[in-house]
Amino acid sequence: MTAEAARALPPSSVIGIVGGGQLGRMSAMAAARLGYRTHVLADEPDAPAAQVAGAVTIGAYDDPATLRRFAEAVDVVTFEFENVSADGLELLAALCPVRPAGAILRISQDRLAEKGFLAEAGIPLAPWHAVGTRAELDRAAAALGLPFVLKTTRLGYDGKGQRVVAAASALNPAFEALAPRPLVAEGYVDFACELSVMVARGLDGTIRAYDAVQNRHRHHILDLTLAPAPVTPEIAEAAVALAVRVAEALSLVGLLGVEMFVTRDGSLLVNEIAPRPHNSGHWTLDACPVSQFEMHVRAVAGLPLPPATRHSDAVMRNLVGPDDMALWPAIVATPGLLPHLYGKREARSGRKMGHVNRLFPKGGLPGSFGIEAALGPLARRQVEQDLDTGAESLPGDRTRT
Ligand code: AMP
Numbered sequence: 377m378t379a380e381a382a383r384a385l386p387p388s389s390v391i392g393i394v395g396g397g398q399l400g401r402m403s404a405m406a407a408a409r410l411g412y413r414t415h416v417l418a419d420e421p422d423a424p425a426a427q428v429a430g431a432v433t434i435g436a437y438d439d440p441a442t443l444r445r446f447a448e449a450v451d452v453v454t455f456e457f458e459n460v461s462a463d464g465l466e467l468l469a470a471l472c473p474v475r476p477a478g479a480i481l482r483i484s485q486d487r488l489a490e491k492g493f494l495a496e497a498g499i500p501l502a503p504w505h506a507v508g509t510r511a512e513l514d515r516a517a518a519a520l521g522l523p524f525v526l527k528t529t530r531l532g533y534d535g536k537g538q539r540v541v542a543a544a545s546a547l548n549p550a551f552e553a554l555a556p557r558p559l560v561a562e563g564y565v566d567f568a569c570e571l572s573v574m575v576a577r578g579l580d581g582t583i584r585a586y587d588a589v590q591n592r593h594r595h596h597i598l599d600l601t602l603a604p605a606p607v608t609p610e611i612a613e614a615a616v617a618l619a620v621r622v623a624e625a626l627s628l629v630g631l632l633g634v635e636m637f638v639t640r641d642g643s644l645l646v647n648e649i650a651p652r653p654h655n656s657g658h659w660t661l662d663a664c665p666v667s668q669f670e671m672h673v674r675a676v677a678g679l680p681l682p683p684a685t686r687h688s689d690a691v692m693r694n695l696v697g698p699d700d701m702a703l704w705p706a707i708v709a710t711p712g713l714l715p716h717l718y719g720k721r722e723a724r725s726g727r728k729m730g731h732v733n734r735l736f737p738k739g740g741l742p743g744s745f746g747i748e749a750a751l752g753p754l755a756r757r758q759v760e761q762d763l764d765t766g767a768e769s770l771p772g773d774r775t776r777t
Pocket residue numbers: 502525562563564565566567570593635647648768770771774775
């Protein structure tokens with residue numbers, strides 16, 4: 377047995393998952409298939425991941441007693457979201473292996489830390505400036521020109537995440553509306569499209585990257601992922617290479633989603649990273665022998681990472697809120713649609729309830745109209761507007777993808 381194989385968690389070990397959402401749920405299901413048990417730390421008993429885990433601890437993610445109890449019951453800890461306090465991460469790391477490492481979470485949970493790290497690693501980004509004061513905002517505006525984007529640095533603060541500043545008169549209101557400070561001001565990218573790449577890195581340093589995919593948003597929430605991204609092979613390869621560079625720069629052990637913009641001249645800028653399974657990787661559940669969730673579990677458990685092969689082309693459409701759920705009977709009645717539901721009882725507006733994958737023969741991904749037709753009851757009527765512009769206005773809040 378090699379040293380790496382010796383470090384692999386044996387079957388029946390317990391993988392601790394911090395977070396009760398759908399990413400944890402689908403990770404727990406993949407873990408079960410590999411013979412692992414999962415123990416979920418969630419803040420409510422009926423959370424999507426808690427419904428499928430072998431054991432559940434209910435409590436606050438920053439409560440030391442809860443974290444200690446949880447860490448003592450598991451063999452390794454991973455996350456389905458990034459927002460665990462620095463103290464909480466330290467406490468967990470003192471009790472068991474934490475993968476990905478807390479340092480990576482700290483980078484990804486703060487946009488300024490993330491941009492600083494990526495810039496240092498030579499990863500191309502839109503121009504950006506930290507904005508702590510009103511005077512710094514003026515300096516950022518002068519340097520970036522109008523329009524630019526002003527964002528909070530931390531996820532989901534009170535639903536107030538970002539503003540496009542298109543006129544000097546919008547500087548004050550945007551500054552007042554966003555908190556906490558510092559904020560980050562970013563050049564507005566007039567992108568041709570948005571891509572993402574899921575990349576995994578194992579305990580032994582093996583890197584596996586799935587093909588680059590294109591993401592299209594609707595009402596500021598991920599709506600459609602196209603796998604593979606309909607871009608030139610050069611752009612697709614460059615996107616994968618960029619994601620691999622980020623994973624290596626982080627010395628990642630685990631899974632990472634890297635979101636990027638393709639600019640009008642075909643170059644790539646990284647927008648943000650997420651060291652966990654990602655909504656834009658859900659297509660891998662049906663189009664790949666090894667899904668992003670199995671890859672995540674394998675990396676976290678120290679198992680070998682198989683190639684991130686794709687056997688089919690695919691589209692993934694999110695099921696959001698009551699409108700999409702009203703279509704559920706039609707969705708399950710449509711052959712070819714592969715539905716995944718997250719077990720959420722209440723279909724609130726804007727809430728991700730599940731997703732549907734639709735496979736196509738490899739190389740056979742149709743154009744926008746063909747995709748919509750293949751989605752049957754989920755077809756959007758405004759195909760041209762939704763699909764062919766690609767770009768949407770900026771969200772008023774940050775929705776985790
Ligand atoms: P984020 O929360 O940073 O992922 O941003 C959410 C969405 O807003 C992205 O997927 C883009 O569609 C858009 N966006 C974010 N930053 C910029 C930017 N600097 N320029 C143009 N669009 C942006």
